[in-house]
Amino acid sequence: MEPLIALRGVTKSWGGAGSPLALAPVDLEIGEGQFVCLCGPSGCGKTTLLNLIAGLESPTSGAVTVRGAAVRGPGPERTVMFQESALFPWLTVQRNVEFPLEMAGVPAAERAVRVERYLKMVHLWRSRDAHPHELSGGMRQRAAMARALVGEPSILLMDEPFAALDAQTRDVLHGELERIWLETRKTVVFVTHNVREAARLGDRVVMMGTRPGRITRDLAVKLSRPREANDQDVTTLAAVIERELKIEIEKVIREELDDAWTPAGGGLPGAAGRDLGGGI
């Protein structure tokens, strides 16, 4: 059977012909209803890969297909959530969530019903008349989640959506996302460089390496749901992913810092520093 999303021999280079590949030939198949986490060091092409599926970028070579049809530009069956909420500052929460429905030509009466349902799903109904700048970061991401879900897409693409949030808020939103996913059974592609997040959420963790960007491991996760962030199994899995990624990350750091850096034993050297860019 045809997988829902398929990437075959996909490459991406940002310069002209002959310039280095940001993405080496990538082959990836994602089945309907899967929750796939895409995990890898900074700059390995996670965002690029996600944008290719979203149709925001086009591949230099190879093909991206959804249900067998080549992706040409964005489409209503694929919605995207970014690290920043990307809510429109001039619209209230309610009007923001309504926006994709307006673009899709959904009649006003049905729009109202759908907006209410999804705002309630993310527990933001009471803040519906607020403008984005009046919300906390966590609430903004809830609103962005409602906006991504309201058009009832079959594919939800998420690019480090919780990376800029504090640990507690992120934890709550993980729970919410898992609950919503269990309810709606969307196909989710979730980009993160946080190994715990990947272990907490994914059915499958696809690990990427860099120079050029490529897939290094594809790990099936067989943990029961709902999960907790500090479940023993999640912690163990996170450690496994971390070990795999560490090799790649050391490679990046060695290249970026010339030859002055020697890997220390133990945890992820870049993990804390990597989050610094998150809030920008």
Added chain:
Amino acid sequence: MGFLALLVAIWAVASRSGDSFLFPGPADVALALRDNVRSGLLPRAVGKSLARLAVGYSVSLVVGVALGVALARVRWVKDTLGAVVLGLQAIPSVCWLPLALLWFGLGEMAIQVVVVLGSLLSITLATESAVNTIPPLLVRAARTMGATGPRLWMRVILPAALPGIVSGARLGWTFAWRSLLAGELLFISGGLGQVLELGRELHDMALVLGVMVVIVALGLASDHLLFGRLERRVRRSWGLDRA
């Protein structure tokens, strides 16, 4: 308000010590204003000037915003008109007057040309920079939600640029007002500028100062009450000002 009263008091004292003909005090100016309001000269002039301004400024606003958007988003417009706009902006608006007079003769058209050229380019440049500084993420997000073509423009790009456009419109209003008065002062019949010129011809210093007071009052009122409020409202609901 207290400061304004103090200024008027200083003015009153200063005018005593000088030539009351060349430097009339506030009381004389107030009288001159009263007389000219009663005679209908000032109200007519203000009406005429504001009507002209409304026409010229509307044209500026529409053309300026359209041109600014085109400069920001259409490559060939930028390549051709970009340098022209920057260059023309260096010309003070009154300098268009001789040209406008020769082309359009002594009439409404000439002064409208001066008003439009005086305010258009600042609106254009403000709009261009407002559109250029829209966060690209908003446009990407809009595209993933199916906003393309005219709807992307009307529902996303223009609203996102609105705070900058409003600032440009405010600046453009000031320029339009100045250009108008300069034009009227130099030759065109009717309008506040001409009353100013009339005062000079009649050596009526009180009238000259009176008209200047009216100009300041109208300028402050339109800037604060109209544009200041609009700008604050937009900036607040866009989340650019916290207060």
